[in-house]
Amino acid sequence: MKKTFILLLLAGCALNLFAQSQQKRLEQHLYYLASDSLRGRYAGSEDAMKAAQYIVKQYEQMGVEPFYESGYIQSFSNSLAGNKVFNNVIACIPGSDPALKDEYVIIGAHYDHLGVKHDKVYNGADDNASGTAAVIEIARQLKDHQSELKRSVILVNFDAEEIGLFGSNAFAQRLSREKKIGKVCLMMSLDMIGWYRQSGKLIVQGTGTIDDGKKKMKELAEALGVNLKTKKFERSVLTATDTEGFAKKGVATLAVTTGVKSPYHKPEDDADLIDYKGLSDISDYITRWTTQVSSDELFRPSGRVAKKHQTQVQPFDLGVTLELGDSRLHHPYGSAVDGRSRFAWNAGLMAQVNFKCKWVGLRFGAMYGWSMARYIDTSDVFHHSKRYYQEGLTVPLSVVFQLNTDYGLFHAGVGMYYTRVFKGGLTKEPVWDFVRKDQVGMEWTLGYRYYGVETTIYARYQFNDFTYKSDMPDFRNFYSGIRLTYYFL
Numbered sequence: 001m002k003k004t005f006i007l008l009l010l011a012g013c014a015l016n017l018f019a020q021s022q023q024k025r026l027e028q029h030l031y032y033l034a035s036d037s038l039r040g041r042y043a044g045s046e047d048a049m050k051a052a053q054y055i056v057k058q059y060e061q062m063g064v065e066p067f068y069e070s071g072y073i074q075s076f077s078n079s080l081a082g083n084k085v086f087n088n089v090i091a092c093i094p095g096s097d098p099a100l101k102d103e104y105v106i107i108g109a110h111y112d113h114l115g116v117k118h119d120k121v122y123n124g125a126d127d128n129a130s131g132t133a134a135v136i137e138i139a140r141q142l143k144d145h146q147s148e149l150k151r152s153v154i155l156v157n158f159d160a161e162e163i164g165l166f167g168s169n170a171f172a173q174r175l176s177r178e179k180k181i182g183k184v185c186l187m188m189s190l191d192m193i194g195w196y197r198q199s200g201k202l203i204v205q206g207t208g209t210i211d212d213g214k215k216k217m218k219e220l221a222e223a224l225g226v227n228l229k230t231k232k233f234e235r236s237v238l239t240a241t242d243t244e245g246f247a248k249k250g251v252a253t254l255a256v257t258t259g260v261k262s263p264y265h266k267p268e269d270d271a272d273l274i275d276y277k278g279l280s281d282i283s284d285y286i287t288r289w290t291t292q293v294s295s296d297e298l299f300r301p302s303g304r305v306a307k308k309h310q311t312q313v314q315p316f317d318l319g320v321t322l323e324l325g326d327s328r329l330h331h332p333y334g335s336a337v338d339g340r341s342r343f344a345w346n347a348g349l350m351a352q353v354n355f356k357c358k359w360v361g362l363r364f365g366a367m368y369g370w371s372m373a374r375y376i377d378t379s380d381v382f383h384h385s386k387r388y389y390q391e392g393l394t395v396p397l398s399v400v401f402q403l404n405t406d407y408g409l410f411h412a413g414v415g416m417y418y419t420r421v422f423k424g425g426l427t428k429e430p431v432w433d434f435v436r437k438d439q440v441g442m443e444w445t446l447g448y449r450y451y452g453v454e455t456t457i458y459a460r461y462q463f464n465d466f467t468y469k470s471d472m473p474d475f476r477n478f479y480s481g482i483r484l485t486y487y488f489l
Helices: 002-033 046-062 125-144 166-177 213-224 276-295
Strands: 073-078 084-093 104-110 115-117 120-122 152-158 184-190 202-205 228-231 253-257 316-330 341-354 360-376 385-405 408-426 438-450 453-462 476-487
Touching (some): 002 046, 002 125, 046 125, 046 152, 084 125, 084 166, 104 166, 125 184, 125 276, 152 166, 152 276, 213 228, 316 360, 341 385, 341 476, 360 408, 360 476, 385 438, 408 453, 438 476
Parallel strands (some): 104 184, 184 253, 202 228
Antiparallel strands (some): 073 084, 115 120, 360 385, 385 408, 408 438, 438 453, 453 476
16 A cells, blocks of 8 residues: 555646656757747748758657658748748657558648838747647657557648648648548647636637547546637638648547637837736647547547538528628609618528538528618609518528639529518508508529628619509619528538
8 A cells, every 4th residue: 555655646746746847848948949049930931941940850859750751840931922942840749549540630720920010029939839839749749659640630830820820721731632631530720828817728629520529528628627718610711720731621629728818919019918827728639539539439520610611502501691781662654753762670590501512402491670761652742752661580491502612602593582471551641551561572692602601782672562552653662772691510
């Protein structure tokens, strides 16, 4: 019993010493990468190359091999950046299982930042020297436990993230050309993970891309005492990280961050503000998670990706929609007595079923809305107008013809709509029994979708008269405007 106690005590002391030494190494990495001497590590600059060389030196010292025979540094260019040369650092720890070693788990972090602006150095300690330092230390731990890895682990430090995710996209495209992208079972991006204490949580987006992803990651986090907040998918269309290039190729991805509590894209983002204990705990967690994924023969992606990452037309889409436009009462026998347009809006749900050919879909929805128009009194020789309004539920149904491109999804649609009017009439005359409660018409749409957000120009023309009294003029509603839809499923 005494001997067991002593062994446990020694093991605990060893773990504590390891944690302290890892924190010191993380601090050493941060203070160098986020130092004024590297002048903000602007993408493709000499300063960024110094950072890359520092990373290479760390891998060499710990015996982690380059992924490509040509070396750790893999240069690339991008026409959108004027064909400037950038440099990814790519290393690999081979797996030990003959059947699984040709499958990959990728851990990535970008090392570039904003450089110098207006004589101020943007050191980017949290963004993203923190992720870069963590990848280095994760590589060290994985190398020490290489025998536990069945799948191979690729460690990649991306250049040119800040100016367009160029580094991660270049690597994803290269793996695709080499027919290896299908062998990647998981890609993780560590981006801004240095403020755990201040944030109070580690955020992982993308657990829905993995079978039982949330459950598995939560169980491990609880065992290690990490406060983990998970999200099924990356949803924000205004933000992106290095997962994007892989997710668009169907790879399961996880975006790992402590959020934007730090001085994001400000000169104050310095190494002295980093929570090194938290950074060490996160590094341990990602190391354990990577080992678990690598060694689990039953690990599988779910086959689902975030809506913003979908490049292929999906069988079914569902989203929330908002229409803003105008309406007017159109006289079918002469525009001389048409009423002037007034504001109209609708809000609700929009869904689409796509046929097997993918370029044709059936779109339908349900939207509650309110519209106004000027009603022309044709019995008045001067054609004085009154204000007309109505509230109701509109159900559009149309056939959509769509073209999927690398730049987004374009569509044109034509169909019918039905509106059930619940309330309406002339605002100065509360009686509205002349309004037809069932209105039907034709709808035309023309739109563009990108990252799950769709902008559509719409027009609707009512077939039947908006009034059913024979002594009332036979005006019909005409609507036009812009529809904004966010597809979340």
